[in-house]
Amino acid sequence: MKKIYFATASLAALLATGAAQADKLDDIIASGTLRCAVVLDFPPMGSRDADNNPVGFDVDYCNDLAAALGVTPEYVETPFPDRIPALVSGRADVGVASTSDTLERAKTIGFSIPYFAFTNVVLTREGAGVDNFEGMSGHVVGSVAGTFEGIKLEENIKAWGAGEFRPYQSQADVFLALSQGQIDATVVTSTVASAIVASGQYEGLKIAGDAPYPIDYVSLISLREEQGLINYLNLFVNQQVRSGRYQELYDKWVGGTAPGLTIDGVYR
């Protein structure tokens, strides 16, 4: 596949002397493969089944995108802190990885319009002594380094002036640390928290109320300069909602009414 890709790319480069350069969108179609960066310790968005194969909302979303492009999907597993490096280093073409569209990140990568929206809740362990969001003050808490909720939680701990924040390098390590009692609580998206509690995989975990954070809109990501691809992604997200596929996937992986993806009073 790689060889074909290079051959095609160099041929295209030869033919295109003087004409516009082939962009990422052309490359993906020419290579016949869409490499999606996905996070696989974040059920129901992404996880592994009993055969250790990737499954989840994001994995299906990647499949849909590949089908729309007429290419084969390929999954590149990335822990949260590695999503953007994976894109920048060219290991993946598109990130379908619940990436919050922060302005800091937009300096480095390009965002599509939001394809999902999360609210955050406090996830804790029975007997840890955390009953609500404010109850985390004075406790050891943790989250994934550099994520939307991780950065917010670290700020909270600093503002409270009591407790300790630990940044882990993957979501799995955070849940493991929480279930072992290394940390007493974390803030995590509500869908993931419910899925984790319902799975019964980790004993004694429970949700202790909402975290008062703004709605966390997440987008597909690509390289900042790939406007052609980002344009395509925008339309794709729009079509997923329009065709009802968004709700269908939501029913399959989460259940209930899928969250709205628009904000009142402002254009994206």
Next chain:
Amino acid sequence: MFNYTFHWHQALRALPDMLWGALVTIEVAVLSMVLGIAFAVLLAVARMSANRLAYGAATTWIEVARNTPALFQIYMAHFGLGSFGIHLSPWWALLAGITFNNAGYLAETFRGALRAIPPTQTRAARSLGMGPLRAFWSVVMPQMFRISFPPMTNQMVWAILMTSLGLTVGLATDLAGVTQELNVRTFRTFEFFALAAVLYYLIAKAVMLGARLIAWRLFRY
């Protein structure tokens, strides 16, 4: 060729934070070395003893430390011990992991050095009226350290390099942890880690220089 704009000023602005991180790195490395040496002496002696239990325990420690990755050992110290309900904070887990590793390697170094010291010296010391501990402490051990000093210096550099693994167990205060924190916020990976590499290089050089001074003061090499 480079379709990338370097943002060096952003990295340089973070230099004070990274220097504080370097201090934590040095702190953990030095402590792990001091503790590692203490455990290594015990392990080396235990490994040469006739007591089966002491021999077995020391051999297990040494072989596991030398035959599994340091990253694995540190991960075990945090999440492995966590399964038993023993909760080491990231800082302690890192210190425990590196100490375990240092002790394993240094014990073998010390054992080699002990073999090189003629047993007649101990006998001579004992016949001068010294007790066995005193003979070991004042006669054998100084020579052991003298012989093993170069490998000990290497191990110290290794300890510095190993501290970078703390970020896999949630440590954010050492040099690698601070750098990764900056990286995941800004994604200026190359700039921040290049700066970190320079700092690690300087620390390693400082260790080598310090070791040479100590060797010159103590052993008159």
Next chain:
Amino acid sequence: MFDTALTLKDLIFLAKGAGITLAITAVAVLFGTLLGTIFGAFKAQASALAAAPLTFVLDVLRSVPLLIQLILANAFQSIAGFGWSPFTVACVMLSLYTSAYCAEIVRGGIEAVPAVTRRAARSLGMTWAQDMANVTLPMALRVALPGWIGLTLGVMKDTALVLWLGIIELLRSSQILVTRLQEPLFILMITGAIYFLISFPIARMGGRLEARWREND
């Protein structure tokens, strides 16, 4: 003894990870040794001044944590637009890293051959190449081999760090299983045992070899 959800499939998954670990080790040790031998021979022959640039680069490779070297190499290849796979980045960086240590071992080996021996060889009419091939290298090899075995095992253990680049080697496979099965202690112990089983016999063999050769000296 253990009540576990670990299946045969999962063990195969771990074995595949161990295969990746061994593959990267093999590539890194092969190229690292080739490069290291050239670098080491050069350092043993050339003047300190001529070797200074090389000495500096090798010194940096030995003074910066491998994890940070890997992250930097990966970031650099993306900036430069090489389009390398993580596997390639890991192999290239680990080869260079190995060569830095191997160069020291080779240099130590060559310098351990007494100058008079080499002069004797040359005075018997041997050319420089004959002296190297028939006298110096065989003698240097004996000095260098135990160190080289230690280096190989060190590299095998250091490959655990390539999980940072997203390569699913042994340690990363075990983390994936831990995430799914939530039996951290049991799975980590199996992983440790696999590393141990690869490393320990070779380490023992190296130790024996060293001891036997020491007796003959």
